[in-house]
Amino acid sequence: MSVRHSESAGDRPLIPRPERTPGALRAACTVVAPGLLAAYDQAKDQALAEAVEHGLLKPIHAYLSHWATLLEIERHPATAREYHRAENLAQIAATADEAREHLRTASSLYRAAAEAVRAE
Numbered sequence: 343m344s345v346r347h348s349e350s351a352g353d354r355p356l357i358p359r360p361e362r363t364p365g366a367l368r369a370a371c372t373v374v375a376p377g378l379l380a381a382y383d384q385a386k387d388q389a390l391a392e393a394v395e396h397g398l399l400k401p402i403h404a405y406l407s408h409w410a411t412l413l414e415i416e417r418h419p420a421t422a423r424e425y426h427r428a429e430n431l432a433q434i435a436a437t438a439d440e441a442r443e444h445l446r447t448a449s450s451l452y453r454a455a456a457e458a459v460r461a462e
Contacts, residue, residue: 353420359462362410371409374416382409407456414455425451 360370364386371382389405392398416422428447435441 353418355417356419357417359417359459360410360413362406362459364406367406367409367413370413370417374413374422378412378416385409407459410459411452411456414459415451421451421455 356374357370360366368379368382368386371379385405385408389401392401415425425448428444428451432441432444432448435444
């Protein structure tokens with residue numbers, strides 16, 4: 343399956359790619375995925391708590407990378423629709439093979455978004 347995660351494919355971003363900071367990612371979330379704000383805040387709080395508890399920055403870097411990737415998906419409407427459709431179909435799949443196929447699609451879109459964020 344080919345991934346159509348690029349502006350040249352006609353899936354123009356709704357907003358510019360945000361900086362990978364808590365404030366910038368949260369602001370982007372309010373625009374492109376307001377329904378995910380509670381999950382964003384919870385993930386941030388959890389990452390900060392883990393970082394303090396273990397004295398490591400890794401949980402913060404992981405949260406920032408994950409949310410930068412999710413918001414990369416959400417800023418492209420067609421990609422977001424395809425990603426959410428694949429996730430939803432995986433949840434209601436009649437067979438494990440069918441669920442795996444839909445999860446492969448979602449994973450492919452997620453990886454492409456992660457690569458786009460890393461490339462910047």
